[in-house]
Amino acid sequence: MKMSARLLAPALVLLFLSSLMIGLTAEMNAKEEQVELKEPVILSAPSDPGHTVFAQYITSDNCGFCYQYGSPAHDQAKNSLPDRYVYISYHSASYGTTNDAESGNIAPIYGVQHLGETGGAPKTSFGDATLNTGCGSNTCWDSFISSGGNMHSTSTDYSVSVSQTDNGDGTVDVSVSASYIGSGTAPSSITLYAAVTEKVCNSHAYSDGSKGHNCWEAWLLNNGAYAHNGGNVGSGTGFETVNLNSGQAVKTWTVPTSLVNGGASNMNTVAALYSTWSTTSFNADVYAAADSTMAPKLDLAISSVSLTNPSSSNGGFVLGDTITLDVTAANVGDLDYTDGGTIQFFYKDGVNEVSISSTPLNNLTSLATQTA
Numbered sequence: 001m002k003m004s005a006r007l008l009a010p011a012l013v014l015l016f017l018s019s020l021m022i023g024l025t026a027e028m029n030a031k032e033e034q035v036e037l038k039e040p041v042i043l044s045a046p047s048d049p050g051h052t053v054f055a056q057y058i059t060s061d062n063c064g065f066c067y068q069y070g071s072p073a074h075d076q077a078k079n080s081l082p083d084r085y086v087y088i089s090y091h092s093a094s095y096g097t098t099n100d101a102e103s104g105n106i107a108p109i110y111g112v113q114h115l116g117e118t119g120g121a122p123k124t125s126f127g128d129a130t131l132n133t134g135c136g137s138n139t140c141w142d143s144f145i146s147s148g149g150n151m152h153s154t155s156t157d158y159s160v161s162v163s164q165t166d167n168g169d170g171t172v173d174v175s176v177s178a179s180y181i182g183s184g185t186a187p188s189s190i191t192l193y194a195a196v197t198e199k200v201c202n203s204h205a206y207s208d209g210s211k212g213h214n215c216w217e218a219w220l221l222n223n224g225a226y227a228h229n230g231g232n233v234g235s236g237t238g239f240e241t242v243n244l245n246s247g248q249a250v251k252t253w254t255v256p257t258s259l260v261n262g263g264a265s266n267m268n269t270v271a272a273l274y275s276t277w278s279t280t281s282f283n284a285d286v287y288a289a290a291d292s293t294m295a296p297k298l299d300l301a302i303s304s305v306s307l308t309n310p311s312s313s314n315g316g317f318v319l320g321d322t323i324t325l326d327v328t329a330a331n332v333g334d335l336d337y338t339d340g341g342t343i344q345f346f347y348k349d350g351v352n353e354v355s356i357s358s359t360p361l362n363n364l365t366s367l368a369t370q371t372a
Helices: 063-078 140-146
Strands: 006-008 011-017 020-025 034-036 054-058 085-092 124-128 158-166 172-179 190-200 215-218 226-228 232-233 240-242 249-256 267-274 286-291 300-308 323-329 343-350 354-358 370-371
Touching: 011 190, 034 232, 054 063, 054 140, 054 286, 063 085, 063 215, 085 190, 085 267, 124 140, 158 267, 172 190, 172 267, 190 249, 215 249, 215 267, 240 249, 323 343
Parallel strands: 054 085, 085 215, 158 286
Antiparallel strands: 006 034, 011 020, 020 343, 054 124, 158 172, 172 249, 190 215, 190 240, 190 267, 215 226, 226 232, 267 286, 300 323, 323 370, 343 354
């Protein structure tokens, strides 16, 4: 069976099943131009692992291998896979003492202590697993990312989204949403790792004057609190724990822009879903990650199609039978869908598409479904 797809200005999804075609259309545009859908182009290595990968990177001001190779390698990976790869830099003053407060090793989270580290850089933990040390090229982390980054086997069942809003008064509202999008039972308790970073590390220049990215500046804690080098604000005791049983879980914080050097545009919030968190041991399961550079997406899909023959006990078909077609449309994106449209059923007669029927497309909140 040849699979093909195209986008008609209001069309969002087209799916072909043998000679049957189901189209999901939305009235988002008055134009009737036709556009070819093209495969996304990955500009360079690493290759797409098929899910998000989260990494914790230990680096230091005076670490030559860090500014020559380690940080450029992470930056290249992020540029190659902007919506797949998420990392945080624990940037200490010296590679001889990588567990200082500058690197985020403060109460109540103790990020570098969590990894069991006290010295030596560059080092990276992918998916909270054993650190991969040493870096001698600008592609040194690629193989770890391409092979899955030690993320949990169910990582595609989870979704994380991060948004930031500059309030214009010296504060930024941060919102992190987490969802279970798998077919199994959603967890009732999962740890939400969250931290504010500097997108460009103005506060952590390397000895050669260059700057890395995503350097830790503050932990986002439970009860809307946060902790940074200047002290703890609020009554936070650790990371937030969220329940995904009831669908999407959302946590919010309001933090000062002064946490980062460079203003709100240089703030990048990083978030990941962990099975647990300990200040003294790593190797927790990590399910998904996101940062605020990964904008929330509008994404509709046909999630299932079935054909049944009510007059046949064995499910077979003969000429003249009347069959029942069932399709489920799903909002698999981060944003609510409210633009209307139709679910359309077609069959193919040679190269011609012949309409069978259509059903109005409902407004669908994120993760909601509709059956036709």
